[in-house]
Amino acid sequence: MLRVIGKRLALLVPTLFGLSILLFLWVRSLPGGPATALLGEKATPEAIARVNELYGFDRPLLTQYLTYMGRLLRGDFGVSINTGRPVLEEFATRFPATLELTVIALIFAIGVGVPLGYLAARYYGRFLDHSSVVLSLIGITVPVFFLAFILKYLFAIQWSLLPPDGRQDPRIDATHYTQFYVLDGLLTGEYDAAWDAFLHLILPGLALGTIPLAIIVRITRASVLEVQNADYVRTARAKGLMERTIRGSFILRNAMLPVVTTIGLQLGLLISGAVLTETVFAFNGIGRFLRDAIFGLDYPVLQGFIIFIAILYALINLIVDLSYSVIDPRVRVQ
């Protein structure tokens, strides 16, 4: 198992290496060159010349790349133009917010999606099936930011049931250790703060989780439909096994494989969705930070973000692959 993980991590190296070259070239192809990228659009020619000399942008490309690579390997992603703080530090304070949001969205998507898809397949062709198919189709085609608007308008503005934006009511004086607001509240015993932070997560979580939910419903339904007529299920029935055992250990377990893959693949969607959702709900996470970076042409942040996401993406895919062997002993990796 450890060797497999090591091998997969080693395979990640060439991909990240290639990505770093692309990013390197990307920053150098920006309008105005890397000095403008660092200083912003309104830099004076003198300042640009100074930065070019300081960072060695006037040196040969290969030398530049090696310097850049060396800094990346040491975890130095540069300094944000907009805030003047190190990019890595900015991520560290904001990532917990996005992670919290993504986890809520995933819990919602999996918690509703898998049972709904399973039931749709079980009652194939009946009302529940048809409505789940139609709902999942709508879920796929509604843009996440539009859904965020609808939820915000209905639940926050029209009915005032839930807070419209932010991560926590600013009037609550909560202590934060980990930047995971719900967790912080629970750890410090400030349950009202934890509850308030949780309420702030509901609407963005629902908006962000809906597309993955729709996809999970579809995949689960299709997968269960395929599995439930398999020969081994018929054999299990013929053996006289309890229906509950057949459904749990035979159908559901075998149907889960494509579902797990899909859940892993949703991560990219969730991160892209987080940028849009956090924008609508003024949720101070990494997505909103990225959006400000796009607006402010904050290239060090964009560049760091892309590398960060690529690593995260690859790690999640590794976890997904490894989870196969837990679900299905046949794919136990050699």
Place this chain on the structure above:
Amino acid sequence: MSTILPPAAGGSAAPNDPAIDTGRGTGLWKDAFLRLRRNPQAIVGAVIIGLFLLVAVLAPILAPYGGDELPGRTSITPTTIPGPGEIDGFPLGLDRFGGDVLSKLIWGAQASLLIGVVSTALGLAGGMLLGVLAGGLGGWVDNVIMRFVDILLSVPNLLLAVSIAAVLGQSSYAIMIAIGVSQIPIFARLLRSSMLSQRGADYILAAQTLGLSRRTITMSHLLPNSMGPVIVQATLTLATAVIDAAALSFLGLGGGLPQAAEWGRMLTYAQAELAVAPQLAFLPGACIAITALGFTLLGESLREALDPKTRRK
């Protein structure tokens, strides 16, 4: 020997005998089309797309005002924005800038169509080029191209588009190119795997036995037979392209005038007015969703129609 060979079952084997199938309805695409025509889901999708195309193409005739025009500039105040039916001449009301919402929705259809078609064509062309090279040539070319594709796929699609748009500057061309390029890896990988799965087919072996050149086999045999999944993906990509284009212009990457008639842009500026004028968000949002639904329905039905598993039933 020649005398005892019995004629085919039934005796007469004339080509116009109705008992003998001369190939009617058996072609992959013809069969798929017949199946599509019977599928209500496909028909709904086609009707939506038809309407969308009609509105987009006829925008200059249908829209009462130009896309960037602000005919209602004098009717809005900082505190009031006339809603649907509240003011004569503007059936869907005005927006924050004094633009006619109906006209902007109609022109927005044209903008979406243009971005959707151009970016999908770009992604399709680039992806097919890479896919054919990788799947047709194999070997180290395949390896290099696929590693490149892997790198691009290691970044989520929308973020890839955002990074490309950031390099190109803020304009609607940037959005088209960004979305198109971000689709290239998907098409490349799809076409390559589709070609690989066809490689061992009997008709390829037959072509090789006939001594056809590798180029002829790849271009006239392998490629046309591998296009099914790619065409399905292209239809579905039109849906994502419409949504992604709206997302990019919602994030402010569209450039141009703030009142430009784009659905995503309309949503950006509806944000501040959500409490007083929710229709400014709901109308363009619904347009994006319905258009995407049309392409998704058609794409899904096409996938079903082309799927050999469902085809035989």
